Amino acid sequence: MAKISVLGAGSWGTALAVVLHKNGHEVTIWSIAQDEIDMLKKEREHKDKLPGVKIAEEIGLTTDLKEAISGRDMLVVAVPSPYIRSTAKSMAPYVEDGQLLVSVAKGIEEGTLMTLSAILEQEIPQAEVAVLCGPSHAEEVGIGLPTTLVAGAKRKETAELVQSTFMNEVLRVYTSPDVLGMELGASLKNVIALAAGMADGLGYGDNTKAALITRGISEIGRLALKMGAKYETLSGLTGIGDLIVTCASKHSRNRKAGMLIGEGYTMEEAMKEVKMVVEGVYSAKAAMELSAKYDVSMPIIEQVNEVLFDGKSAKEAVMDLMLRDKKPEHDDLEWN
Numbered sequence: 001m002a003k004i005s006v007l008g009a010g011s012w013g014t015a016l017a018v019v020l021h022k023n024g025h026e027v028t029i030w031s032i033a034q035d036e037i038d039m040l041k042k043e044r045e046h047k048d049k050l051p052g053v054k055i056a057e058e059i060g061l062t063t064d065l066k067e068a069i070s071g072r073d074m075l076v077v078a079v080p081s082p083y084i085r086s087t088a089k090s091m092a093p094y095v096e097d098g099q100l101l102v103s104v105a106k107g108i109e110e111g112t113l114m115t116l117s118a119i120l121e122q123e124i125p126q127a128e129v130a131v132l133c134g135p136s137h138a139e140e141v142g143i144g145l146p147t148t149l150v151a152g153a154k155r156k157e158t159a160e161l162v163q164s165t166f167m168n169e170v171l172r173v174y175t176s177p178d179v180l181g182m183e184l185g186a187s188l189k190n191v192i193a194l195a196a197g198m199a200d201g202l203g204y205g206d207n208t209k210a211a212l213i214t215r216g217i218s219e220i221g222r223l224a225l226k227m228g229a230k231y232e233t234l235s236g237l238t239g240i241g242d243l244i245v246t247c248a249s250k251h252s253r254n255r256k257a258g259m260l261i262g263e264g265y266t267m268e269e270a271m272k273e274v275k276m277v278v279e280g281v282y283s284a285k286a287a288m289e290l291s292a293k294y295d296v297s298m299p300i301i302e303q304v305n306e307v308l309f310d311g312k313s314a315k316e317a318v319m320d321l322m323l324r325d326k327k328p329e330h331d332d333l334e335w336n
């Protein structure tokens with residue numbers, strides 16, 4: 001049995017805390033927000049963000065970061081990407097040498113273009129950092145529906161430790177050394193999911209969705225490979241797998257926000273309506289900057305940026321995608 005704290009009491013942090021407690025670990029949830037912790041202590045359920053999932057009495061709840069970190073075998077970092085750096089800075093003084101941090105959030109930092117594990121490593125150099133992601137909505141993990149994830153780390157033993165800590169009969173965890181590929185897949189898919197949602201909001205059909213998923217992984221893959229990620233990762237659970245679930249699921253926050261924008265909401269109105277974090281909005285500009293930096297064409301992500309930040313209508317964005325210059329499906333396939 002390990003002593004584990006989950007930092008971030010949103011839907012994902014809560015669902016993972018419930019899993020870890022069911023796996024027999026001693027679990028504490030930390031949140032920056034006192035009112036959230038007070039509510040969770042009273043209700044033992046996150047009624048807004050994860051209704052129907054009970055938080056057992058044995059799961060500790062605190063806003064005291066030092067208490068949450070000291071003496072823990074593992075710290076699961078589940079705060080949304082815009083707060084990763086500030087949370088890491090606050091954590092740093094309390095993290096012991098070699099203490100294991102598992103990043104479960106998805107995003108790329110605007111400006112620095114850094115992945116979240118890289119931010120944790122920069123701010124808390126004494127820590128050992130791993131990532132855990134894959135096609136997984138908190139709503140389904142929280143009630144124990146069969147789900148697969150991937151634990152990534154530089155060291156095989158670290159990935160295997162994360163694997164055995166989270167794995168159970170309804171949560172199958174694989175391992176991977178390709179942390180960069182995992183994090184790029186996990187964060188960029190959110191931007192494509194906004195586009196998939198917009199298509200739904202416009203009343204388009206399954207053909208459009210399939211096109212966005214397929215051409216979406218194609219542009220994510222182009223960039224990720226150029227940045228050093230592995231092809232296998234993009235064709236695996238944290239690449240195409242996560243993209244499929246986010247573009248198709250009724251639980252997806254990014255798809256929901258996109259759908260509202262397709263129906264005519266502004267980005268701000270859509271984010272307010274979804275209530276939970278819409279990570280694709282925060283990663284969209286970073287994705288565009290990466291596309292320029294690595295000189296990779298990312299037409300869907302470009303159109304999503306124009307809709308989010310330049311006032312372009314979703315319908316016009318789809319038209320612009322359809323009317324791009326004629327081209328082969330795969331640039332590098334040769335005719336005999």
Ligand SMILES: NC(=O)C1=CN([C@@H]2O[C@H](COP(=O)(O)OP(=O)(O)OC[C@H]3O[C@@H](n4cnc5c(N)ncnc54)[C@H](OP(=O)(O)O)[C@@H]3O)[C@@H](O)[C@H]2O)C=CC1
Pocket residue numbers: 008009010011012013031032033036049078079080081083086087104105106107136137138139275276277279
């Ligand atoms: N939900 C899911 O199914 C999955 C989510 N993820 C990823 O996990 C991450 C967390 O998502 P999720 O749990 O859904 O998010 P939620 O929107 O459900 O929760 C966000 C949490 O962050 C807290 N928060 C707000 N401001 C700060 C701050 N300044 N510093 C630290 N924490 C703050 C919120 O507190 P308050 O409520 O008080 O505002 C809340 O507890 C995201 O990167 C997401 O992409 C990954 C896989 C699945």
Ligand SMILES: O=C(CO)COP(=O)(O)O
Pocket residue numbers: 106134135136137190193242245246251252253254255
């Ligand atoms: O990353 C997630 C699921 O894998 C959460 O984001 P969405 O809710 O937008 O799908």
